[in-house]
Amino acid sequence: MAGTIGPMRFSVERDVFADATGWAARHLPSRPGLTPSALTGLLLEAAAPAAGPQPGAGLLVCAFDSEVAVRAPVAAAVEEPGRVLVPGRLLADIVHSLPATTVEVAVDGDRLVLRCGSVRFTVPLMDLADYPELPRFPAPIGEVNTLGFAAAVGQVAPAAGRDETVPVLTAVRLEISGHGLILAATDRYRLAVRAIPWQPTVDDPWALAHVPAKVLAEVARTPTSASRIVIGLDLADPAGARLGLAAAGRQTIVRLIDGTFPNYRKLLPETAAYTVTAQTAALAAAVRRVAVVATRTAPLRFTFTRDQVVAEAGDGSGAQASETIPVEYSGPELSVLFNPSYLLDGLGAVEDDEATIGFVAADPAEATARPAVLTGKDSGGVRGPGGGPVDEGAFRYLLMPIRTGSAA
Structure with a gap:
């Protein structure tokens, strides 16, 4: 039968099924018209309990867009094993709409039938013969704390570029060594760097991986009960080097991006001529308020004088705004x-x-021609003159000021 191996029949709780199909569907091609139609489907693999994907599971929900593959194990009672391909986003929407009770799923001819209480859906199956083989999870090389990794990705990934004409700038550079993981990203206008500890499980784990930032961001913001994320790496895969991330049984396998990443270390200064310290939340709130009157591409002007900074937006032809924020600063007047x-x-x-x-x-x-470096007051980073070297573990965010007459 096209689209299935075996009759396939299983039952599963709606909530866990909805969570898995919803998560997998987020990794389906965003522009389906530009990809093979088979890749718009979710692959369901039901196995007998003894041969299930992991103890207590029985069902795998899989998605693949040729660059990223995901697998989600689901606790299910499998009566008849099988394998089918189903329209992905449609299935996710259907399962999400079902009542919160047990869902009975079975193949009937060339359709998948879902029954939940008095509700019944039938969905046409897709041709499984057109679906490519999913890549295997790369050999594990270590583990990292889930919360620490998610925090680091959240700090660094926003600085990655979005211009697909320079693919390597859309990546987070992951530097892997026995000493820790360093994450870095830049779009040429700003640079974010963060180092975190991890636990390697192989000898001499040194490697470089340019990981699509949007994939890392998705992994980082996905809730999980797992305290550790398993990292797998295969740089010798003939189909392309791949990185794997696994937590609570869910696997994300992504093809790495080729290219030469900028030598960001030479951009990070060890000392600063002048430093400004401000309450993080207060400064951010002021920036948001003043930016209300700025046009989409217009910068804000910041004038630093002793113990204060004035943020300004707008010009003489339209709305204007300014706000004064107290800071710790004792240098000369700076305007950027x-x-x-x-x-x-x-x-x-x-x-x-x-x-x-x-x-x-x-x-x-020269303040407008040289970068500014933002970091936490107590987390290391750029020191004042004579303050010592940069702490590798600190979060550092390098931001280029905008010169008059230009826009980032």
Whole structure:
């Protein structure tokens, strides 16, 4: 029968089935018209209990868009094993709409039948012969704390580029070594770097991986009860190097991006000529308020004087706004332009109550031509003159000021 191996029949609780199909459907091709139609389907694999994907499971829900493959194990009572391909987003929507009780699922001819209480849906099966083989999970190389990894990705991924013409800039650079993991991303206008500990399970785990930022971000924001994420890596796969991330049985396998990532280390200064310390939440709130009157591409002007900064937006022809924020600063007057969205991304990533902005240029007139580095006050980062080297473990966010007459 096209689209199935075996008759397939199983029962599953609606909530867990909805969670798995919804999660897998998020990884289906975003532009289905540009991809083979088979990839718009969700693959359901039901196995007998002894041969299930993991103890207590019995069902796998899988998706693949040629770049990213995902597998979600689901606790299900399998009466007859089988394998079918079903229109993915339609199935996810159907399961989400069902009453919160047991769902009976079975193949009937060329259709999948779902019964839940008095509700019955039938869905046409897709031709399984057109579905490619999913990549295997790469050999595990170590584990990382789930919350720590999610926090680091959340800090770094927003700085990745969105211009697909330079694919490597849409990636998070993952530097893997026995000492820890370093995540870095840049879109040329800003740079975010964070180092975190991990637990390697192989000798000499040194490697570099350019991982699509949107995939890492999706993994990081997916709720899970797992305290650790397993990392797998295969740089020798003939079909393309792949990274695997697994938590609570769910697997995400992504093809890595080729390309040369910028040498970001030479951009990060060890010291700053001047530093400004502000309450993180207060500064972010002020930026949001003042930016209300700014046009979409217009920067905000920040004028730093002793113990205060004035944020301003608008010009003489339209609405204007300004706000004065208290800060710790004792240097000369500095006036710089920042993209408010980029600045807010950096402030949102600071985990401390106070944020420090370090200005590299010793000459105030050069402040607009040299980068500023944002970090938490107590998490290391750029020091003042004579303050020592940069702490590798600190979150650092380098932001280029906007020169007059230009826009980021």
